[in-house]
């Protein structure tokens with residue numbers, strides 16, 4: 001198998017296949033340092049945690065990850081705890097995607113199949129036939145050809161795989177760009193709450209998250225045209241303090257170690273397969289970060305894909321590869337809806353009428369067990385095969 005891209009999707013797929021005796025080569029255009037330094041989201045669903053344990057990379061996660069029973073939902077005057085354990089018997093873990101990627105890379109380089117960083121000109125060929133290949137230039141500048149049975153396009157939103165699938169199928173794309181963005185910071189300060197706080201506020205959404213008992217991760221809603229230079233650390237802390245305020249609580253501040261503005265979009269590309277080229281993760285779909293679904297959705301995709309490919313390559317049965325795209329997309333659309341719904345409920349947009357609708361929805365989730373359970377089930381992760 002040729003796997004293009006060493007994000008969480010490609011690395012985990014390689015690991016899952018290795019455990020079933022399928023040989024893989026992972027090709028990554030960036031350097032190891034670059035891939036390990038990218039700051040991404042940090043909430044893992046129960047299924048994601050279990051999968052990482054099952055493939056032998058759960059040790060540091062079990063030591064350093066923070067299990068959370070729920071989240072807080074807030075609107076001015078009220079901070080309400082939703083207990084996922086009570087609502088649906090599942091929890092989530094705080095553990096940065098960056099750490100997941102580091103653990104997968106370490107395992108792969110220790111005892112796994114080849115993982116090549118710094119490759120360029122990656123070009124899958126003949127994916128419609130039974131013997132595709134990937135041409136690429138290795139880090140030393142030498143042209144190479146990888147002959148393989150199957151190609152996995154796990155090369156993210158800007159990769160080369162999706163355009164090939166779109167060009168060779170009667171596929172479709174759906175896209176929504178939201179009229180707001182997140183300004184996110186990492187700060188060396190103990191989190192000011194025991195679990196995540198999602199706050200609606202007239203001045204815009206804010207999120208209190210964390211990476212460890214001594215590192216906070218926080219976000220404020222900003223206009224997508226905002227420039228990061230216009231947001232001093234003091235301005236960011238002021239916005240966070242205002243938007244997250246509740247009586248009797250205060251926000252701890254500390255040195256900011258990273259800050260950036262993230263655009264928000266929903267994007268789905270179908271189908272997720274062309275012949276022997278299969279897409280998984282951000283190569284096929286993007287969700288806005290409000291429901292923390294991006295990484296978890298990539299893990300669900302590769303769980304389904306690994307099962308299908310093992311069946312194809314070791315039992316020569318095509319049934320699971322034939323249903324892969326439809327099954328994966330059913331879950332993709334569920335998560336796309338959930339992420340859109342959380343985003344729409346929590347971000348300030350529109351007029352006062354929209355604001356009252358949002359507040360009504362928030363009060364409903366905080367007062368109806370049925371409404372809270374619907375959020376809890378989606379947030380903690382639905383079954384991989386819906």
Ligand code: APR
Pocket residue numbers: 004005006007008009010027028029030035040041097122154155156157158159160280281282283293294295296298
């Ligand atoms: N050749 C080789 N590698 C490539 C190419 C290419 N042409 N194009 C992109 N890549 C690499 C990128 O450098 C990146 O390391 O593919 C990898 C894709 O990784 P991610 O973008 O992390 O995507 P994915 O593995 O699907 O992870 C899912 O979850 O939280 C979300 O968006 C977040 O990255 C996250 C995603």
Ligand code: PHB
Pocket residue numbers: 040041042043196209210217289290291292
């Ligand atoms: C994060 O910690 O980066 C994070 C947490 C929850 C989200 C999104 C991002 O919904």
